[in-house]
Amino acid sequence: QFHKPYQIQDAYPRPEVVDGHDIVIRVAAASFCHTDIMVLEGQFSSLPKQHAGSHEPTGTIVSLGADAAALGFKLGDRIAALGWRGLCGECVDCKGPVDKRYYCRFMKGYVGTTLPGAFSDFTVVDARYAVVLPDTMSFVTAAPLTCAGATVWRAVQSTKAQPGEWIGIVGSGGGLGHLAIQFAVKAGVNVVAVDAREEGLELSRECGAQLVLDARKGDEQLTVAITEAIGDDKIKATIVLSDHETACDTACTITRPHGTVIQVAQPQRVSFHFRAIIFKDLRFEGSLVSGQKELEDMIHFVLEHKIRVKTNIYENLDAVNLVVDAARSGKVSGKLVVVLD
Ligand SMILES: [Zn+2]
Ligand SMILES: [Zn+2]
Structure with a gap:
């Protein structure tokens, strides 16, 4: 039911393998995302009455289809998965580059939004979007990587920044x-981090951003501060993670001429001054999430560079409404993860 707390169902049937790429997992940890609030508020209106949230699943394989087995998955594997399920296999996107096939408009659906999600003892994921976890990575660390991590991993790659170059991140402390x-920093790229909340500024510093600036000072002040600290025209690309109405303008202001602004946040509308793209010749790109190969690369990068994934852990599914309350309060920093197994 929409606009209501989650209800725990005891007799929810264990799902079965229907398609060849289906993998049924016993869910170990699943995290909560802003999109789950959109689901709860009824923004995905065609959902069935019984529906489990969370599109950030991790767990152990308990059954799998033939195509999943052919890709090398086996019973008992510990996996994490992106939410895409049931690509049509026929359309332009499905026949296009592997890392963008999830743009398929005819796929079966998305785990936790249009298909049953991971706030459940068992859920189904698609082998084409699953990755076997190294033994040294916990489910709790992996779950947020399947959405938050996969989203910004692609965005950081899209900046094409080389070691020693600078990028900007607007909304850097969430x-x-x-x-x-x-x-970025662990890959040797320098970061100008911009946030408008004390906790966000603090977290940006902790994460190693070379220059951390308060957006509340206004774009003019930001420009002066950046010039003083690192010089003019240094930021080759800026990633927008804040859905504040001026976030994109700020990104356009701090990015050097001929640079790129990469929009990740999803406000109703994105606006920026025409001067930005015309007189500064900026490129404007949208970025969604990673593909399967990138998810795998990111997981190894996280282990190798000891990336800290900030989490708030809730034990067992009964706590799921506390998670919703915490998310709505806006006071928690880090991803909310429910441990189920
Ligand atoms: Zn998400
Ligand atoms: Zn397709």
Whole structure:
């Protein structure tokens, strides 16, 4: 039911393998995301009455289809998965580059939004979007990587920044931002982090951003501060993670001429001054999430560079409404993860 707390169902049937790429997992840990609030508020209106949230699943394989087995998955594997399920296999996107096939408009659906999610003892994921976890990575660390991590991993790659170059991140101190900063910094890229909340500024510093600036000072002040600290025209690309109405303008202001602004946040509308793209010749790109190969690369990068994934852990499914309350309060920093197994 929409606009109501989650209800725990005891007799929810264990799902079965229907398609060849289906993998049924016993869920170990699943995290909560802003999108789950949109689901609860009825923004995905065609959902069935019984529906489990969370599109950030991790767990152990308990059954799998033939195509999943052919890809190398086996019973008992510990996996994490992106939410895409049941690509049509026929459309332009499905026949296009592997890392963008999830743009398929004819897929079966998305785990936790249009298909049953991971706040459940068992859930189904698609082998084409699953990754076997290294033994040294916990389910709790992996769950937020399947959405927050996968989202900013792609965005940071899209900046094409080389070691020693500078990028900007607007909205740097949240669940997405704290990972984006670390992904960049650990790859040798310098980061100008911009946030408008004390906790966000603090977290940006902790994550190693070279320059941390308070957006509340206004774009003019930001420009002066950046010039003083690192010089003019240094920021080749800026990632927008804040859905504040001026976030994109700020990104356009701090990015050097001929640079790129990468929009990740999803406000109703994005606006910026025409001068930004015309007189500064900026490129404007949207970025969604990673594909399967990138998810795998990111998981190894996280282990190798000891990336800190900030989490708030809730034991067992009974706590799921506390998670919703915590998310709505806006006071928690880091991803909310429910441990089920
Ligand atoms: Zn998400
Ligand atoms: Zn397709």
